Amino acid sequence: DAGVIQSPRHEVTEMGQEVTLRCKPISGHNSLFWYRQTMMRGLELLIYFNNNVPIDDSGMPEDRFSAKMPNASFSTLKIQPSEPRDSAVYFCASSSRTSGTYNEQFFGPGTRLTVL
């Protein structure tokens, strides 16, 4: 199994530009999570999907952030316009209800975003 795949691994952009982060969950998993990690705030859950439907987006910082999951094998997190304070590592994780009574999450390698 290839695990959770994220692209790009690194992104450097200028303030005001649109940024799109991509995630391919593990095949067969029906839950997908987007997290943001910074030194100041630690690991924050931004949004999660269950069966491609957004369930909780209360962690999305503001309207500049949006996430979609058009099908079970792909999700995007978009920031438009980007700001320097968005610089962070963004992780995608997936899990499967069939994995048992607990919901083990499998994390991707992350996308390191730098907004200049």
Added chain:
Amino acid sequence: GNSVTQMEGPVTLSEEAFLTINCTYTATGYPSLFWYVQYPGEGLQLLLKATKADDKGSNKGFEATYRKETTSFHLEKGSVQVSDSAVYFCALSASSGTYKYIFGTGTRLKVLA
């Protein structure tokens, strides 16, 4: 609401020392508990888990016991190695099946040769 509290880091130990990283939680019902590890430049990996009271999770020499009476899930290892240097996260998943994890703030461990 649900929450996880971890001991502050960084923790610096000499190789072969005993490790304890404290984790306590607040939750309703019977959550599942996890320890994740993050090595430099990588994503989080599941280290061990426990799904009910008195369960002991173990992996790679690390252990943690689900203590409902003290609402704790402390991580221990008898003899740490330099390769254990990483950030360790305690997390819970509520029993209501909401799929959300509540993560602690992470504890950075540095092991010196």
